Amino acid sequence: MRERIQKLEQSARRLDPGEEERDALLSAASDYAREFLRGLPGKKTYVRDDSRRGLDSRFDEAGLPIDSVLAEYRREVDTTGILPASGGQMGYIPGGGLFPSALGDFLADISNRYSGVSFASPGAAEMESALVRWMCGVAGYPESAAGDLASGGSLATLSALVTARDHHGITHRVIPDACIYLTAQAHHCVDGALHVAGLGAVRRRVVPMDAAYRMDTIALQGMLEADLQQGLKPWLVVASAGTTDTGAVDPVDAVADICARFGLWFHLDAAYGGFFRLCDEARERLSAMGRADSIVMDPHKGLGLPYGCGAVLVRDGPLLARSFTYYADYMQDAISRERVTTGHYSPADLSPELTRPFRGPRMWFPLKLFGLAPFRAALSEKIWLARYFHREIARIEGFVAGPAPDLSIVTFRYCPARGNEEEANHQLLQAVHDDGRVFITSTRINGRFTLRLAVLNFRTHLEQIDYLLELLREASRNLQSTNG
Numbered sequence: 001m002r003e004r005i006q007k008l009e010q011s012a013r014r015l016d017p018g019e020e021e022r023d024a025l026l027s028a029a030s031d032y033a034r035e036f037l038r039g040l041p042g043k044k045t046y047v048r049d050d051s052r053r054g055l056d057s058r059f060d061e062a063g064l065p066i067d068s069v070l071a072e073y074r075r076e077v078d079t080t081g082i083l084p085a086s087g088g089q090m091g092y093i094p095g096g097g098l099f100p101s102a103l104g105d106f107l108a109d110i111s112n113r114y115s116g117v118s119f120a121s122p123g124a125a126e127m128e129s130a131l132v133r134w135m136c137g138v139a140g141y142p143e144s145a146a147g148d149l150a151s152g153g154s155l156a157t158l159s160a161l162v163t164a165r166d167h168h169g170i171t172h173r174v175i176p177d178a179c180i181y182l183t184a185q186a187h188h189c190v191d192g193a194l195h196v197a198g199l200g201a202v203r204r205r206v207v208p209m210d211a212a213y214r215m216d217t218i219a220l221q222g223m224l225e226a227d228l229q230q231g232l233k234p235w236l237v238v239a240s241a242g243t244t245d246t247g248a249v250d251p252v253d254a255v256a257d258i259c260a261r262f263g264l265w266f267h268l269d270a271a272y273g274g275f276f277r278l279c280d281e282a283r284e285r286l287s288a289m290g291r292a293d294s295i296v297m298d299p300h301k302g303l304g305l306p307y308g309c310g311a312v313l314v315r316d317g318p319l320l321a322r323s324f325t326y327y328a329d330y331m332q333d334a335i336s337r338e339r340v341t342t343g344h345y346s347p348a349d350l351s352p353e354l355t356r357p358f359r360g361p362r363m364w365f366p367l368k369l370f371g372l373a374p375f376r377a378a379l380s381e382k383i384w385l386a387r388y389f390h391r392e393i394a395r396i397e398g399f400v401a402g403p404a405p406d407l408s409i410v411t412f413r414y415c416p417a418r419g420n421e422e423e424a425n426h427q428l429l430q431a432v433h434d435d436g437r438v439f440i441t442s443t444r445i446n447g448r449f450t451l452r453l454a455v456l457n458f459r460t461h462l463e464q465i466d467y468l469l470e471l472l473r474e475a476s477r478n479l480q481s482t483n484g
């Protein structure tokens with residue numbers, strides 16, 4: 001039997017390469033990363049690929065050398081589609097990919113520390129709690145707040161709405177009369193979260209917006225009064241601090257007043273815009289954030305982290321724990337004894353996840369290494385770039401800019417002197433996509449095909465904005481001459 005085990009061991013040990021091989025692997029991966037980043041400024045942000053057949057799903061019994069694995073990775077993954085690392089990515093809410101985050105992930109993966117429970121790794125759990133406390137401070141929350149580092153804004157929203165549901169006792173008996181209030185610009189992850197939380201059947205009231213796509217709070221109040229008069233049960237308002245489509249910030253203070261008066265849960269979706277509270281340009285607009293009962297903000301958006309990091313924050317922290325703290329006998333050694341006596345919770349007590357990646361280092365390393373100043377500057381810069389684009393696009397013949405940006409998203413349309421407007425905007429977008437150096441998207445606002453610029457990536461600077469303006473100027477000129 002021992003012989004048999006030893007034979008297996010020989011082959012199994014392949015999973016744990018020795019130092020020399022590790023160094024070679026590391027240096028190959030590091031070379032790859034160096035080459036990728038060096039070539040980034042010259043790379044297209046968007047490369048369309050209609051010819052894919054799917055990656056080979058066979059894996060050989062014997063492994064392959066790192067060079068051929070990296071070559072396949074480069075060829076199959078790292079060449080087509082949208083390049084989120086690029087400063088030219090100004091379409092979907094841009095993500096990040098800070099270099100020290102990669103180092104943080106690397107080190108977290110090497111030790112594979114488990115951050116969910118204090119007992120398992122007190123320092124890892126404490127790091128995540130400290131990051132949450134820091135974000136609570138950014139949001140303007142009091143000491144009593146708590147939160148969780150989730151995989152992204154969608155899961156963070158689920159945690160927030162489940163907490164709201166439990167606190168307001170929205171059970172199956174109440175659901176037919178339960179009403180929630182949001183605008184047509186609320187992110188679709190709210191619908192997803194309601195569905196997963198068993199709240200798909202609540203009455204959704206779509207609150208009108210003003211000309212800048214912000215929630216009309218007078219209308220909100222009228223709708224609440226009407227629903228109450230009918231004997232219905234309003235319990236939740238979802239506002240946005242930066243909508244995905246137009247970047248509009250709903251009037252947070254006025255929404256908070258109404259929620260306080262009517263006894264409603266106020267959820268603020270700040271997945272895109274929350275971190276702008278770090279910079280002077282947006283601080284006033286976001287000053288009332290701390291009045292929301294729950295907030296979602298995405299470090300993998302405004303803070304420049306790689307994908308896989310959103311945060312839920314709850315002003316009255318123990319409510320989050322009430323919804324997510326469970327007990328199982330097989331966890332008896334790990335469940336923190338302090339939790340019972342001091343109310344000091346581990347990350348897993350505040351989250352639907354048990355085993356999870358150690359998400360702290362990817363945020364902690366860049367914050368420690370760079371300090372806060374460059375983050376504040378980058379966020380201010382994004383706001384000014386959006387304002388600059390908003391001014392400049394209106395100066396190009398035929399273009400009409402949407403509302404002045406609340407944060408860093410600008411909507412705009414091309415209104416040609418002749419020909420079909422919708423068709424012309426389609427063609428302009430196609431021209432930008434064909435060029436590929438920068439990437440923007442379109443949306444529909446009030447049924448109208450609209451172009452949209454979202455500035456957030458930490459690598460986006462004046463040069464990409466100027467390039468886009470030039471591209472649009474040229475493409476619109478070409479359109480005019482072919483249509484004229």
Ligand SMILES: *Cc1c(COP(=O)(O)O)cnc(C)c1O
Nearest residue numbers: 093152153154187189244271272
């Ligand atoms: C991105 C976004 C979300 C969803 O967050 P994910 O991290 O993509 O899951 C929710 N709300 C707003 C306003 C967003 O921009």
